[in-house]
Structure formats: structure tokens, C-alpha cells
Amino acid sequence: DTAVSQTPKYLVTQMGNDKSIKCEQNLGHDTMYWYKQDSKKFLKIMFSYNNKELIINETVPNRFSPKSPDKAHLNLHINSLELGDSAVYFCASSQRGARGEKLFFGSGTQLSVL
Amino acid sequence: SQQGEEDPQALSIQEGENATMNCSYKTSINNLQWYRQNSGRGLVHLILIRSNEREKHSGRLRVTLDTSKKSSSLLITASRAADTASYFCATDRSGATNKLIFGTGTLLAVQP
Numbered sequence: 468d469t470a471v472s473q474t475p476k477y478l479v480t481q482m483g484n485d486k487s488i489k490c491e492q493n494l495g496h497d498t499m500y501w502y503k504q505d506s507k508k509f510l511k512i513m514f515s516y517n518n519k520e521l522i523i524n525e526t527v528p529n530r531f532s533p534k535s536p537d538k539a540h541l542n543l544h545i546n547s548l549e550l551g552d553s554a555v556y557f558c559a560s561s562q563r564g565a566r567g568e569k570l571f572f573g574s575g576t577q578l579s580v581l
Numbered sequence: 582s583q584q585g586e587e588d589p590q591a592l593s594i595q596e597g598e599n600a601t602m603n604c605s606y607k608t609s610i611n612n613l614q615w616y617r618q619n620s621g622r623g624l625v626h627l628i629l630i631r632s633n634e635r636e637k638h639s640g641r642l643r644v645t646l647d648t649s650k651k652s653s654s655l656l657i658t659a660s661r662a663a664d665t666a667s668y669f670c671a672t673d674r675s676g677a678t679n680k681l682i683f684g685t686g687t688l689l690a691v692q693p
Contacts, residue, residue: 471623502683508667510624510683523680557623564679567612567631570671572623 470494473558473573480548481581488543488576490558498522499541500559500570501533510557516541517564545578553580587670587687595692600657602687604670605650611673613646614681615655618667627655627668632675662693 473490480486492499500523501513515523519535530546541558555575561568588603604613612631616624630637630646630653637644643656657664667688671681 500680508618508686508688510669510686512680512682515680559623565681566673566679567629569614569626569629570616570624570681572625574623575621 469573471558471560471571471573473556473576475576476574477577477579479579479581482548482550484548485544485546486548486578487545488556488558488578490541490543490573492539492558492560492571494560494562494571495539496560496571497538497563498561498565498568499535499538500561500565501541501543502557502559502572504555504557504575506554513556514541514543515565522564548578548580550580553578587668587684589687590685591688591690593690593692594660596660596662598660598691600660600664600689600691602655602668602689604653604655604684606653606670606672606684607651609675610648611675613644613653613673614671615642615644615653616669616671616683618669618686620666624669657689660689660691662691665689665691 471492498517500515504510513527514533516535532544535541558573559570614629615627618624641658646653667686669686670684
């Protein structure tokens, strides 16, 4: 069974559209994250939730809104998509925060905004 | 924000050779981790080394940490074609919000 699963794997859409990416982890972890990886492979944290509570918001445009209905799920909704949003988005989880904990990553969602 | 930098950016070696990748960072850390990313996949955790440790081994992996130089190295011995991937270091900053900051990655190609 996949530990961290995210859907869809590929997302191709027009500028201005609204889209969502879903993430679920079955590891019983308390903390979940969204990371963005650009075309140069640079991986940047966007959000972190701990037990459904937002603990990190890294100056991400408010067009990006994470939602955590329970601690096993962290979805990412993006409004008014822009060309610069094209990237691979990774969901990840860890037992309790990131201090001394390893992260488990999903396989990524490649978002292409046309 | 702090960002680790891996060196070299890309490395090509033959199967059986050793591969060494370096990571430098800017501020004090609690621990440093190494991850591997195969093409089109998510990152996979390889090894974690704490700030009070100097060396750690896991199978064919050897990680060193020099906090005085703010640097770490990852050595893969007797490399295999399956080791072809991007390798990232990630740091957990002292006194900062609980998050991992990833470096820029080293792309390793192991030729059969």
C-alpha cells in the first residue's frame, strides 16, 4: 500500500482556472506538508499542518489554500492559475514535525498551466 | 531563507566506482538528512545525521558532518546503475520553525 498518495499525477490546465490536488497518508503521522519543485529541481516548502492545524505558511500567494479535513489528508486548492504555477507539487508527511524526523513523500503532481 | 547547496551539480561515474557528493549550508542546524529522488518520483529518505555526530553509515552509504565548516558529504561506495538519481541534502535549522530546507541537489549518473 502506498504510504503517501496524491492525485492526480498529472494536471494540465488553462491559465485562470481553479484546480485541486489531493493528498492522503496512511502512516498515522501527525504532520503533513506541501512542497513545490521547480524546473531546476529546487524544492521549496509551501505549507505544513500538524494535526489539522496550519503551522507553516511560507509566503505563498493566497491563491493557494491548503485544507486539512483530518490529520490523514492535506489537500491543496489553487485559484486563478498562472503560468508560473507550473511545477511539480509534492505532499509529504512525518511522525511529529520535521525536527529529527524523516519525511515520507508522495510521487508528485506535475502541474502544467498553459 | 537558508538553502543548502550540493556540489557537484552533476556527476557521472562508472559502475563500481565510488560517488561523493557534498552539501554546504549557512546556519546552525539540529540535524541533516540526505534524500534520493529517482526521475519522476518523490524523494526517499536515505540517512539522518545529528549535529553532535560526525559520521554515519548505512549499507553502502557513508555520511559525514562537519559543523565547523557547515558541510556534509555523502559517499556511495561500489555504485550501481540503480543508484542513478538526484540526491538532496536537507537541514533542520537550530531555533527555527520546525521544517526541512532542501538543497539544490546533485544529479548522479552511474554508467553500466
